[in-house]
Amino acid sequence: MKDIIFEKIKEWDSIIIHRHVRPDPDAYGSQGALKELIKTHFPNKKVYIVGEHEKSLQFLTQMDNVTDETFARSLVIVCDTANRERIDDERYRNGAFLIKIDHHPEVDVYGDIAWVDETASSTSEMICELFIEFEKDGAQISEEAARLLYAGMIGDTGRFKFPNTTERTFMWAGKLIKKGFSREQLHDAMYETTLPILRLEGYVLSELKLRESGAGVVYLTKETLEKFQVTSKEAASIVNSFSTLKGIKAWVFFVEEEDIIRVRLRSKGPVINKLAERYHGGGHPLASGAQVKAWEETDEVIAELDSLCEAYE
Template sequence: MKDKILDWIKAYDKIIIHRHIRPDPDALGSQGGLAEIIKASFPEKEVYLTGEEDPSLTFLVEMDDITDETYNGALVIVCDTANSPRISDERYKLGEKLIKIDHHPNEDPYGDVVWVDTGASSVSEMIYEWYEQGKDKGLVLNKAAARLLYAGIVSDTGRFLYSNTTVKTYHAAGELVDMGINPQEIFDNLYKVHENTARLNGYVLQNFKIVDGCAGYIHLPAGILKEYGVTVSEASLLVNAFANVEGMLAWVFFVDEPGQVRVRLRSKGPVINKLAMRYNGGGHPMASGATIYSEEESKRLVQDLVKLCKDYQSSN
């Protein structure tokens, strides 16, 4: 499959790369890292990035402003996006051919070519693996690509603390650092918070709830975001604020958005991505996202999460 993707890239003069809505560093790292590899390897090709911007992550890479006509005769590649409704910029449908590169469970196998590796820590790790296999066939890894891929790996592994970190992950990270990137610059930018976000973290620690000693949750209403002067994206970064509470197996973070509620689910054991799929979302077995539209839904989701934790306890 990696060879087929390289063959398709070689065959097209114009390539447009997408990723998921509400981008995280792996979405941007894999999207931008792939673009940098293609541009360094094939300077004659037109390569574009598209999707909505997150101001807190523009230090990594910024998107291009392209017209609908740009898609004429283009190869479209979508990185780090399990389900087609979550692809940022619906114009991905306008291209001539479509490639999906992802590490989430392949519940929605959209695309003409699909490369999914659920054992990879991140799509950024997959892009490095693709480069490594193709470096004898013309692929070039530059420092800009290395920086982006490293950021994606660091983020999706929780700085190499999560269980998805493997020997392959460490190998890729080591090779990327050897390119001369500055890991400290990446860490500083990824994990810096404004003072108001730090103060909101205190609010979260004071107000989160634990149900039956195993499932945690907190709901941040729009009024709280306004009081602390934080955006939805900034508030969502605090999802792991109470992750290390003893006995808690899984937790959910609700953040109000206009017309809907952003949901972030995390787990230390129970598989939560199928639960997320029942609430307009999806993701990894231990880290998923969803969207709900009412307080009733949030109560039901918490009840479902508690049941999931109880079932997990009884089976282990």
């Protein structure tokens, strides 16, 4: 599959790379690094990355402005996005050929070519694997591509703490850090926080409800977010703030937005992505997201999470 994708990249002079909405470092890292790899090895190709600008990730890369007309003559590649509903910029439908590269469990089969590897720690790790095909053609990985891929990998592995970290992950990390980018600067930019978020984290730690099942529950209403002057997106950065708590098996953040309530699920063992899928979401077995329309529905989510935790040994 990697060879097929590389051959497709060679065929097209115009390539547009997408990722998912509400991006994280792996979405930006895999998307930006793939552009960098292609542009470095094929300098005459036009390569673009698209999606809504995310201010908190601007230290990684910047999105491009692409005209509607460009899509019709372009190869489109979607990185790190399990289902079509979450692809940022719906113009991906207008491309001439579509490739999917993703490491999430496949809940939506799309694309003329789809490469899905659930064993990969991140889509950035998959782009590292794809680089092998570039290397066969004489390519070298640039410092900038290495920086972006490393950012994506540490983002999705929690700095190599999560169980999705494998020997392969460490192997690629070792290769990437040889390229000379500043890991210190990258870590500082990725994990820097603000005083409002720090204060909200203190609130979350004091308001966490730990249930007998081992499920943790946090409620963040619009009023609470306004009080601490933190957005829903910014609140996502503290979802793992109590992951080391003794006795906790899985937890849920309910974050109220204008028209929905975001459901952020995390786990230390119980598989939660099927639960997320039942509430208009999905994700990884131990890290997923969903949404409900009213606070009354949150009781149903908690009851199901309780059941998963009680059944888990």
